[in-house]
Amino acid sequence: MQTEDTVRDRHAGQSHIGESHIGVSHIEALEAEAIHLIREVVGELERPCLLFSGGKDSAVLLHLAIKAVYPMKLPFPVVHIDTGHNFKEVIDFRDEQVEKLGLRLVVGSVEDSIRRKTAVDDGGSRNRIQIVTLLEIIEEYKFDSLFGGARRDEEKARAKERFLSHRDVFGQWDPRRQRPELWHLYNTRHLNGEHFRVFPLSNWTELDIWTYIKRESIELPSIYFAHKREVVRRGQMLVATGPVTPALDGEEPFEALVRYRTVGDMTCTAAVESAAKDVDTIILETQSVRISERGATRVDDKFSEAAMEDRKKEGYF
Amino acid sequence: MDLLRFATAGSVDDGKSTLIGRLLYDSKSIFEDQLEAVERTSLERGDQYVNLALLTDGLRAEREQGITIDVAYRYFTTPKRTFIIADTPGHIQHTRNMVTGASTADLVLILVDARTGVIEQTKRHALIASLLRIPHLVLCVNKMDLVNYESEVFENIKSDFREYVARLEIPDLTIIPISALNGDNVVQRSSQMPWYDGTPLLRHLEEVYIASDRNLIDVRFPVQLVIRPIQDGLNRDYRGYAGQVASGIIEVGDEVCVLPSGFTTVIEGIDSPDGSVERAFPPQSVVIRLRDDLDISRGDMIARVHNKPHSSQDLTAMLTWLQEDELVVGKKYAIKHTTRVGRAIVTDLHYNLNVNTSHRDRSATSLRLNEVGRVNVRTTLPLFYDEYRRNKTTGSFILIDEATNSTAAAGIILGQIE
Structure with a gap:
């Protein structure tokens, strides 16, 4: 017979309901929900892949996908859309993970799309034009389902997103014609050329992500932790200086102790001032922070009230 | 928390x-x-x-x-x-x-x-x-x-x-x-x-x-995936069944039966996302290993020998209609129930329930968007179900319009046809 020790008891004092040891903590409930969705997609769709940017959400997503099919190897590739404006630390992390976990990596290059003239480089952020590359990769590899790490708490257009989000043959999202999702029954039927974006982390918050990173000892790129970096102050944001993000006229570069809360294209991701060198300190900071993750770090969401909604309709992550 | x-x-x-x-x-x-x-x-x-x-x-x-x-x-x-x-x-x-x-x-x-x-x-x-x-x-x-x-x-x-x-x-x-x-x-x-x-x-x-x-009494485990790492030398003999516990407490050593085959076997091991455990309960997502090598695939259900769900191709349900195209009695729809996918026909519409007044309109011949009605459903393959009041996971289903792929209806199973 079992003893108390054999029951998963890591969250002692949190997951107990009465004396019976049959409760789950909210993190365990979110984990179970995410794994269930990943297995449904693997069970019902032909050609899934996982969008892996090297950021913290995609690192958590990858970890969950590996758990969902363990001890089988991940039965689908990871896809990285390379804008050409990457943080070196993040690309190194991506390659390390691919090597260590024996993953199949597909890279879609925005610079290739620019050379092919399917995408136009206006010299600014490549956040929007990477949609072109993403859709080209989907077509080339005939992916019918793409796991993504987006969360509903990130942004208000994302708050209306489904777990399994249908996209037409042009990759477009139509928020007014979303399929209702009842219980945990997912409708995976689709026509040739259509696909789904699948969001197992829909119900997770930024704090949940960090709590889980700590619980599972998930590795992350070093830029998530406090380090010294040359930056300029742009509005309320700190933007790292570099070849693709030079200081503008009137901006004075200075060295600051910073970390990144999100990781995207270098041209549109800002750092926050922080001395948090480890996950515990980041969790403490996340609990007390007063500015949202995207508000603090995403340069291009501030253009308009509906910037994300518009990008999503075009086929954004 | x-x-x-x-x-x-x-x-x-x-x-x-x-x-x-x-x-x-x-x-x-x-x-x-x-x-x-x-x-x-x-x-x-x-x-x-x-x-x-x-x-x-x-x-x-x-x-x-x-x-x-x-x-x-x-x-x-x-x-x-x-x-x-x-x-x-x-x-x-x-x-x-x-x-x-x-x-x-x-x-x-x-x-x-x-x-x-x-x-x-x-x-x-x-x-x-x-x-x-x-x-x-x-x-x-x-x-x-x-x-x-x-x-x-x-x-x-x-x-x-x-x-x-x-x-x-x-x-x-x-x-x-x-x-x-x-x-x-x-x-x-x-x-x-x-x-x-x-x-x-x-x-x-x-x-x-x-x-x-939660229902912690009736063991119901719909199989999502068969986990069989054939390519991997180390785990070559591993064979497990992945799923989310719908209800009941599953323990190592329990005698269970697998539907639809009806074979009985014993729970050999339970692998949770954190490693092996002695028991699993809702809403955990786990992998179950069985003592005997049986032919089991996605859509099958593991239950207790003396506590099985209904197994039938006919059921009575309340449907909420979710799409613009109205219900056509006698038309084939795709049905998804737990991890099982098949086809279904609504054979009878008993009444249309007015959700504002609770009035039952027995002369209704169809259900339109946002309408609720009691129906009989016949499916092409047997479903392993419980009444929704007892079990939300094994008591619910969706109908999908095969022409448009849109989710046509949400179904709440009331029970067997009287």
Whole structure:
């Protein structure tokens, strides 16, 4: 017979309901929900892949996908859309993970799309034009389902997103014609050329992500932790200086102790001032922070009230 | 810390979005930049106050038209609990959206305006909560500030509502007088209503007991995937069945049977995301290993030998129609039930249930968008089901229109055909 020790008891004092040891903590409930969705997609769709940017959400997503099919190897590739404006630390992390976990990596290059003239480089952020590359990769590899790490708490257009989000043959999202999702029954039927974006982390918050990173000892790129970096102050944001993000006229570069809360294209991701060198300190900071993750770090969401909604309709992550 | 999922129902006029905004604001779950955006938009629209409703209206059309189109999800945490709110719109696609938002909820929160009291829409929301067998219902009588915080107004609405729901199945009902705009009885107890001796809303949400809502008796394990790492030398002999425990407590050593084959075997091991465990319970996602090598695939179900679900191709259900194209009796639809996919025909429509009046129209010949009706369904392959009242996972299904691939209906299984 079992003893108390054999029951998963890591969250002692949190997951107990009465004396019976049959409760789950909210993190365990979110984990179970995410794994269930990943297995449904693997069970019902032909050609899934996982969008892996090297950021913290995609690192958590990858970890969950590996758990969902363990001890089988991940039965689908990871896809990285390379804008050409990457943080070196993040690309190194991506390659390390691919090597260590024996993953199949597909890279879609925005610079290739620019050379092919399917995408136009206006010299600014490549956040929007990477949609072109993403859709080209989907077509080339005939992916019918793409796991993504987006969360509903990130942004208000994302708050209306489904777990399994249908996209037409042009990759477009139509928020007014979303399929209702009842219980945990997912409708995976689709026509040739259509696909789904699948969001197992829909119900997770930024704090949940960090709590889980700590619980599972998930590795992350070093830029998530406090380090010294040359930056300029742009509005309320700190933007790292570099070849693709030079200081503008009137901006004075200075060295600051910073970390990144999100990781995207270098041209549109800002750092926050922080001395948090480890996950515990980041969790403490996340609990007390007063500015949202995207508000603090995403340069291009501030253009308009509906910037994300518009990008999503075009086929954004 | 545990998780409470709740759905809110009501229209813009009831101050639902204001209430959610208030819960998020007072629990410090709104970030400064989000609040600034709301302040900016409120000013542009000429609102008299910071319109917290704007926090939940995410799409451009919603902000322009001042309506909520789709279910929106919001998150907040207090020291006692983590909450997921499914905010369902009151006006547009009302039944479809509420059924969707409430299908995974532990609790439904309905709002009424203290000035108008219980209206048709309130009854509709209570009826849907009852249909979906949501164990906990909270009625917030909002805008008490506009009726001078009078206890008589509240008491009248309370007895009207209690009288209506007496006919429904609502296991746990709580009624709270609030003002979402001023924050009375939302997070803090209101000094304006000393006559109210209950708890404020947030405290109720923190303390409502949900642990016993799960079914821990009937072992039901729908198989999602067969885990067989053939390519891997080390785990060559591993064979497991992945799934989420729908109900019951599964323990190593239990004698179980596998449906549809009916073979019996013994649970050899249970692998959780954290490694091997001795038992699994809902809502855990695990992999089960069995003593014998059986032919098992996705769509099969593991249950106890002396406690099996019904296995049948015929069932009676309540359908909520979710798409524009109306129900055609006799037409084939795709059906998804647990992890099982097949085809189904609605053979009979008994009646169309008017969700506003509870009237049963037995002359109805079809169901249209947002309509609810009782039907008989025949499926091409046997389903392993329980009554929805006993088991939400094995008691629910969706119908899919094979021509358009849209989700056509949500089904709640009432039982076998009499």
